Amino acid sequence: MGRFGAVEIMLVVVVIILLFGWKKLPEIGESVGKALREFRKAGKDSDDESDRKK
Helix, strand or coil: CCCCCHHHHHHHHHHHHHHHCHHHHHHHHHHHHHHHHHHHHHHHHHHHHHHHHC
8 A cells, every 4th residue: 555645635535524514524623633642642651661661
């Protein structure tokens, strides 16, 4: 699998808009952003913890 191009990204955006509608997009974006922040924080915390054990 290669990288996503502009056409693929636009297709995904159109599908998301069709499935959820314009009004839900800000809520979905906020939820995804929070999830990514928590995932990065958890990864950083686990790296810090593994460094302390060494």
